[in-house]
Amino acid sequence: MKSLNSKWKHSFLYFLIIHLILYLLHHKLALDNQTVRIKKSPDLPLRFRHDGTFKILQVADMHFGNGVVTRCRDVLATQFDFCSDLNTTRFLKRMIEAEKPDFIAFTGDNIFGSSSADAAESLLEAFGPAMESGLPWAAVLGNHDQESSMDREELMTFISLMDYSVSQTNPSAGNASNPGNREMITNIDGFGNYNLEVYGAPGSHLANSSILNLYFLDSGDREVVQEMRTYGWIKKSQLHWLRGVSEGFKGQKKDFSYSEEAFPSGKPPALAFFHIPIPEIRQLYHQKIVGQFQEAVACSSVNSGVLQSFVSMGDVKAVFMGHDHTNDFCGYLDGIWFCYGGGFGYHGYGRAGWSRRARIILVELEKGGKEWMRVERIKTWKRLDDQKLSKTDEQVLWNSR
Numbered sequence: 001m002k003s004l005n006s007k008w009k010h011s012f013l014y015f016l017i018i019h020l021i022l023y024l025l026h027h028k029l030a031l032d033n034q035t036v037r038i039k040k041s042p043d044l045p046l047r048f049r050h051d052g053t054f055k056i057l058q059v060a061d062m063h064f065g066n067g068v069v070t071r072c073r074d075v076l077a078t079q080f081d082f083c084s085d086l087n088t089t090r091f092l093k094r095m096i097e098a099e100k101p102d103f104i105a106f107t108g109d110n111i112f113g114s115s116s117a118d119a120a121e122s123l124l125e126a127f128g129p130a131m132e133s134g135l136p137w138a139a140v141l142g143n144h145d146q147e148s149s150m151d152r153e154e155l156m157t158f159i160s161l162m163d164y165s166v167s168q169t170n171p172s173a174g175n176a177s178n179p180g181n182r183e184m185i186t187n188i189d190g191f192g193n194y195n196l197e198v199y200g201a202p203g204s205h206l207a208n209s210s211i212l213n214l215y216f217l218d219s220g221d222r223e224v225v226q227e228m229r230t231y232g233w234i235k236k237s238q239l240h241w242l243r244g245v246s247e248g249f250k251g252q253k254k255d256f257s258y259s260e261e262a263f264p265s266g267k268p269p270a271l272a273f274f275h276i277p278i279p280e281i282r283q284l285y286h287q288k289i290v291g292q293f294q295e296a297v298a299c300s301s302v303n304s305g306v307l308q309s310f311v312s313m314g315d316v317k318a319v320f321m322g323h324d325h326t327n328d329f330c331g332y333l334d335g336i337w338f339c340y341g342g343g344f345g346y347h348g349y350g351r352a353g354w355s356r357r358a359r360i361i362l363v364e365l366e367k368g369g370k371e372w373m374r375v376e377r378i379k380t381w382k383r384l385d386d387q388k389l390s391k392t393d394e395q396v397l398w399n400s401r
């Protein structure tokens, strides 16, 4: 009898322990469900709309700090009170609402590291309106993003994991002719080099083919060259990778959807996005430009041959940069348009009385018979953060014929 009793006691204890474990496990899992979030992804691939257009909002230099406590720079004395990073957030929301873009491209200095207490917090707040919009968006880094609590690799990794972000830390290997076999390329300078393909309009015979490429490049932060401090630049390894990607699309000609008729040059047109302007932009001071040239081009002392590479690739039709906040012009160099976004963020330097601004890029398809075909035209304009979001400097950047 005694032994039976103790056996019963044992099983009772055993039963209790099992339940305690199950309870804790369940409780813990329940807690984890609240903290572990799975990234929300946009519908991919990126593609043109039913109306044959694809619209990009370029946001340059948000310079986000810590939100409401981070004051505006270079606004009129009368605007200084009640002006903070929240004005940058409000501008982004208004732009998304007014233009209803298909995609948002952030061209660096998204956060102003030296004013940011915690890089993750600043990124979450800066990109908040993009994440809330549910639109696909992508970013590259400027020279200031890493001045807070994350290095450039950590920043790009974090950005690539944010809701609806299609940013990548490193590019994928392979090309459009073998899409099944894509591995990360890591032997390349910088973080945030990648290509995004934009597919043709739904229902068209180019619906499953990239007819527009978006090239993102990391132009670095700062470097020391012969004991002189200078800005970063796009390195040979990055240009080598990009030429490979671009050549890969030429191989597509055999494919029905990449027929000669669709792309006489053998490659779909491409747009490039990076932060620091290339040295040739200085030449534009003496040429006809659309927009304003109000400050010296703060580029690197090193010319790594970006312009030459783009010219020889032949597919890049326009380039979108940031960095110099009070330059907002487009200028033409060797057959390629180079456009500044113009400063967007209120904590970034600017000009009091000269509105913060954003650039829109509209890509339109050609109609062949009843269906949408290849890219016909690339247009751009800007909007100012004034009461009416005034539209300015509309121009055509490229025409297929």
Ligand SMILES: *[C@@H]1O[C@H](CO)[C@@H](O)[C@H](O)[C@H]1NC(C)=O
Pocket (backbone or CB within 6 Å): 075, 079, 082, 083, 084, 086, 087, 090
């Ligand atoms: C910043 O936002 C506040 C609140 O919405 C507004 O009153 C103020 O005019 C804005 N400042 C600027 C410079 O846009």
Ligand SMILES: *[C@@H]1O[C@H](CO)[C@@H](O)[C@H](O)[C@H]1NC(C)=O
Pocket (backbone or CB within 6 Å): 204, 205, 206, 207, 208
């Ligand atoms: C594109 O892919 C979809 C789904 O795989 C298919 O149903 C459609 O026929 C394809 N369209 C063309 C033009 O290849």
Ligand SMILES: *[C@@H]1O[C@H](CO)[C@@H](O)[C@H](O)[C@H]1NC(C)=O
Pocket (backbone or CB within 6 Å): 174, 175, 176, 177, 178, 244, 245, 247, 248, 251
């Ligand atoms: C693209 O992929 C095909 C198939 O694997 C390969 O033969 C070709 O060399 C690749 N092109 C480039 C530029 O990497």
